[in-house]
Amino acid sequence: MAIPTIDDAALVNSYISGNEAALETLIKRHQSRIFGFIYSKVGDRDLADDIFQDTFIKVIRTLKSNAYNEEGKFLPWVMRIAHNLIVDHFRHNKKMPLYRETEEFSIFSVMTDDSLTIENKLISDQVTKDLRQIVEELPDDQKEVLMMRLYQDMSFKEISEATGVSINTALGRMRYAVINLRKVIDKHQIILTN
Numbered sequence: 634m635a636i637p638t639i640d641d642a643a644l645v646n647s648y649i650s651g652n653e654a655a656l657e658t659l660i661k662r663h664q665s666r667i668f669g670f671i672y673s674k675v676g677d678r679d680l681a682d683d684i685f686q687d688t689f690i691k692v693i694r695t696l697k698s699n700a701y702n703e704e705g706k707f708l709p710w711v712m713r714i715a716h717n718l719i720v721d722h723f724r725h726n727k728k729m730p731l732y733r734e735t736e737e738f739s740i741f742s743v744m745t746d747d748s749l750t751i752e753n754k755l756i757s758d759q760v761t762k763d764l765r766q767i768v769e770e771l772p773d774d775q776k777e778v779l780m781m782r783l784y785q786d787m788s789f790k791e792i793s794e795a796t797g798v799s800i801n802t803a804l805g806r807m808r809y810a811v812i813n814l815r816k817v818i819d820k821h822q823i824i825l826t827n
Contacts, residue, residue: 641662668685716759770817771814777796778792778796779807779810
């Protein structure tokens with residue numbers, strides 16, 4: 634007869650109630666995924682170990698202070714903590730690879746991964762949120778063209794007809810939108826990573 638598996642939420646509640654072994658079970662259950670995620674981003678086993686430990690120090694502090702409210706979403710919550718610690722580490726050490734817009738690569742392509750894991754989805758969601766905030770800083774005419782092109786998949790001919798400007802003007806606005814996005818990204822040292 635198989636022993637029923639206790640779900641994460643029950644283990645979290647058990648730990649909060651004083652059962653230290655419940656946290657050990659949670660760590661063992663998710664250790665390989667969380668460590669693998671961290672290691673895949675930093676590429677250094679010792680650093681990954683440090684960030685893994687820091688992640689669970691934060692988890693323990695949050696749980697012990699009764700500040701945890703991610704009911705039933707323990708793993709994504711821990712992954713978000715790990716991701717934030719990774720970003721903090723790279724920002725602190727100024728080694729985070731920054732994506733640069735080139736002819737071969739568009740910063741918007743980081744949002745088109747069809748095979749998203751939970752970890753990649755969390756990061757992709759953050760990148761999407763960051764991009765939307767950056768786009769909001771553009772002048773209205775550039776933002777309009779950019780939104781039509783990227784989010785509505787309109788051709789420059791369709792954009793020209795919808796906005797009542799020439800195709801060259803629409804192309805120019807798109808070009809300036811990309812230039813201005815780069816400036817905002819550099820100015821705020823925004824990291825767009827997947």
